[in-house]
Amino acid sequence: MRNSTEELHDGPRRRVGALAALDGRLPGTHDLLLMQCPGSLRPPAGGELPDWARTVLRAHPWVTVGRAPSPVGAPVDVPRPRRCTRGWPAAPEHWIPVTVRGPRPGQRLDALAPWAAVARTLRPEQLVGRQELLAPGRVAGLPALALLPEVGRLVADHRLAWGPIGAVGYELGTGVPVVGPLSPLRLVLRTPHPVSRRDALHLRRALSKLPVPVQAELETRYGAVQLAEYAAGPLTVTLLTPYGPREVHDPWFPRGPYA
Known part of the structure; x- marks a missing residue:
């Protein structure tokens, strides 16, 4: 390092x-x-x-x-x-x-x-590919860090800008060793335009096959919705906004009360 x-x-x-x-x-x-x-x-x-x-x-x-x-x-x-x-x-x-x-x-x-x-x-997008700034032995020994390139290939199939957040993003950005062997890999996926439920389901299934827990969120212009929740196809989803969670039918065209 x-x-x-x-x-x-x-x-x-x-x-x-x-x-x-x-x-x-x-x-x-x-x-x-x-x-x-x-x-x-x-x-x-x-x-x-x-x-x-x-x-x-x-x-x-x-x-x-x-x-x-x-x-x-x-x-x-x-x-x-x-x-x-x-x-x-x-x-x-x-x-x-x-x-x-x-x-x-x-x-x-x-x-x-x-x-x-x-x-x-x-920004999270700027943290992709920064594993080379960390000790090689540390990256190889931590699944949440080692699997970032594979995550990039899976997300690239959907042409979405993305970046790591949470402990992985913090360590890649700051160099402070906070990632552990059981740390999940949290991602933000930039989705200014609507994503179909079918595409979301395909991506969720692909990410779920990785040997590390992956928690991804779709960031719209109005807030974020969990990829797993959106892909499951419920009638309403929880949109996380600066003013609190909001139950909406469509996170790209939100209409609904705040919780």
């Missing part, structure tokens, strides 16, 4: 600032964000981050964008962020919902990150 931070993350860190870090676009769910000043993160209800979260962010200042609304302005329940120490103030006008990954399995913390405190962003 390469030890150089610049090599692992494709060059030196960019100058902090929303436009530089995000290439002029807002971050999407499952994106990985490298925080230039992680001390600017705050819990959604205000206050300070717990000690374990501050310790994690000092060592590995990476967070994952969550599926929640992005507060705009300066709501009373969101404190103004501290100024970054590297010359850029953390912008109070835009907050990104993120999740901090803890040192223990399943330990997570929801937080809000100021937009201008983001130094780098990685």
